[in-house]
Amino acid sequence: MKLALIGYGKVGRAFARLVEKKRSAYPFRITGVHTMRHGTAIDPRGVPLEPAFGPAAADIESFLAASRADIAVEVTPLNPQTGEPAISHIRAAFARGMHVVTANKGPVAFAYAALREEARRAGLEFRHEAVTMDGTPVYNLVRNNLPGVTIQGFAGALNSTTKVILELMLEGRTLEQGILEAQRRGVAEADPWFDIDGWDSAAKCAALANVLMDARLTPQDVDRKGIGQQTPAKLIEIDRAGKKVVLVSRARRTKDGVRLRVRAEVLDKSDLLTAVRGTSNLLVLETDLMGQLGVFTIDPGLEQTAYGLFSDVVDIARSI
Ligand SMILES: NC(=O)c1ccc[n+]([C@@H]2O[C@H](COP(=O)([O-])OP(=O)(O)OC[C@H]3O[C@@H](n4cnc5c(N)ncnc54)[C@H](OP(=O)(O)O)[C@@H]3O)[C@@H](O)[C@H]2O)c1
Missing domain, CATH: 3.40.50.720 (NAD(P)-binding Rossmann-like Domain)
Incomplete structure (x- = not known):
């Protein structure tokens, strides 16, 4: 070959x-x-x-x-x-x-x-x-191992840069310091605002939805808001309330077609999406025949x- x-x-x-x-x-x-x-x-x-x-x-x-x-x-x-x-x-x-x-x-x-x-x-x-x-198999998992299954939606914590930044801000550091750390770890996009503004998550959201749900959408179709509004004080307060901010990519089927959304969501710490740290990623698929199932990857390189x-x-x- x-x-x-x-x-x-x-x-x-x-x-x-x-x-x-x-x-x-x-x-x-x-x-x-x-x-x-x-x-x-x-x-x-x-x-x-x-x-x-x-x-x-x-x-x-x-x-x-x-x-x-x-x-x-x-x-x-x-x-x-x-x-x-x-x-x-x-x-x-x-x-x-x-x-x-x-x-x-x-x-x-x-x-x-x-x-x-x-x-x-x-x-x-x-x-x-x-x-x-x-x-980590996502497309090939569905293609090869889930015949007959319809993907109804998904939720994913898929952007490493924002995880690194939010974790550092929770320790009281600035957004700029978070960006430098994400760059040092080699996970930030060439322009880190592409991560911070949610464009990377929107591109991943559109890619997943196009393949798994035949959505025929682009990143511009994603209802998108990044983590630019977050501050250390806000994150610390949220943490004290037992919650965590995660930039989440979501898709769901509606009667009007597939809807895509990227948001910095405030989630309860018991939520699975809060479980992955740093450069690790997690995706949960919502299916008709297999309920919810997911994949995660720890510190991929x-x-x-x-x-x-x-x-x-x-x-x-x-x-x-
Ligand atoms: N890095 C990651 O961890 C990662 C993870 C998943 C997916 N990806 C994706 O994988 C792709 C490659 O990422 P990378 O990190 O390897 O990028 P990179 O280090 O910037 O390398 C890009 C390569 O593409 C070449 N190139 C640029 N424009 C070209 C053109 N018009 N025609 C032919 N070659 C061209 C560059 O040429 P020169 O060498 O001459 O500059 C360089 O060799 C990206 O789409 C990225 O989003 C990356």
């Missing part, structure tokens, strides 16, 4: 290391790596972990053609306004008959239904496990994100 990596930053490199680590059991080969500023590397025998980059391919089409890959792995940065250029990268891969695996929320949050349909028509796979909770991509590649390799 030959792989073409579009993007070779933190996630792309972690994925390449994982492919190397598991090579004896899973003989995948990375035949091309394409980046924005570093250039392009092509090697039919396998691109090494430290690629010898040449000039960047003229465009994504010529890179994909040169890679001769079976699967394109899209790991470029998220564009929170449009999901581009990742959506175009994915369409270029489909046009060349390649399956696609991505960790980028953009395409799933902005264009999931269209991309799923295009992949289906072309007889290709479009997989995205790493988009929401790193390698880059290897877990890379595993989300890897598990999709293995699943595709098994199915073709």
